Amino acid sequence: MPIVEIHLIKGYSADEKKRLGEVLTDAVRLVVPAEPDAITVMMHELDPTNYYRGRTTRSPAPAVLDPAKIVRDYLSLMETRDLDAAQSMLAEGFMMTFPGTLPMTSLKDLIDWAAQRYQFVTKAYEGFDVLQGSGDAAIVYCRGTLSGAWPDGKRFENIRFIDRFEVVAGKITKQDVWNDIAEKRSSHE
Template sequence: MPIVTVTVLEGYDADTRRRLGKATTDAVRSVVAAPAEAVTVIIDEVARENYLRGGEHRNPGPPRPDPAQIVHDFLAAMEARDLDRAKGFLGKGFEMVFPGDARMTTLEELVAFAGPRYRFVKKTYERFDPVPGGDVAIVYCFGTLHGEWPDGEAFSGIRFIDRFEISEGRIARQQVWNDIAEVVAHQGKGAGA
């Protein structure tokens, strides 16, 4: 089965090396039909004093934040309605697109948009799937929604999927798909998707 060696300059912490190993394993498995336990990733470290580029010693590039953790923390802040904290995860030019091509650029717009649709909504997550993309990381998260309609009746089990673009450690774009409109059409609840 595949054995991959990755050489990095010394100085990366254990979590960064773990994330690099997992990303390398996932990349190999996207090309080679092998179970994760059959892919061996060896991360070698080179001492900085033993590395020169252009005749000069170099420092390693800083690790990027985990894009899935950024999304998870943003969604947790939104669920708690801690908009100030949630805004800290957003990049310049942030845009979100909800079902029906509803486009917003502020969290206050989102809160106003959601107001007539439900009293509150929470998410139960199945997975967060980060997809490497060079300078922009993509994260898909999906699961089900639960909460209360405007009349106070509870709902649950509504499917959703969110797609996030992470650039320079901040959320640049969020796209949302869910089955709320289907449920509303069948139950006559809320004010749409």
């Protein structure tokens, strides 16, 4: 039965501590074959006046925004075509690659490219998986199925997809997309 103890400066919200507890539990499970109920996480909070580093008291750093929520919000804005709000979630130098394309750097390029492929598309999500990359980027995978309409208006559904995002400092820096839309489209034509 693994036990993880962590010492924190007081100041993190209950939701932030819950997220931390879940992530620590999941991290243990990557190495130790234990069910979540067998893993104990204990958080010890210190008053900022009881924490010194470099002869100075410290305050807690703000919690990192949930990368999965950032991606969900971005995808929701894209689906409703709130492109200005979606653009505000992208880092400078953002790059995205879709099947059969060279990397694109603007949402306008994506919309123009997609117009030749379908009228609209919606996503049904089966899950979001988050991990910390080896650098500063959090990696978010989302997976599920696509539904929508071809350029001629005929409907399609249940097309598999997986998207991989990189999130740094609360902004999306990269998106890679894989799906079976080309295979379904060729059978439609």
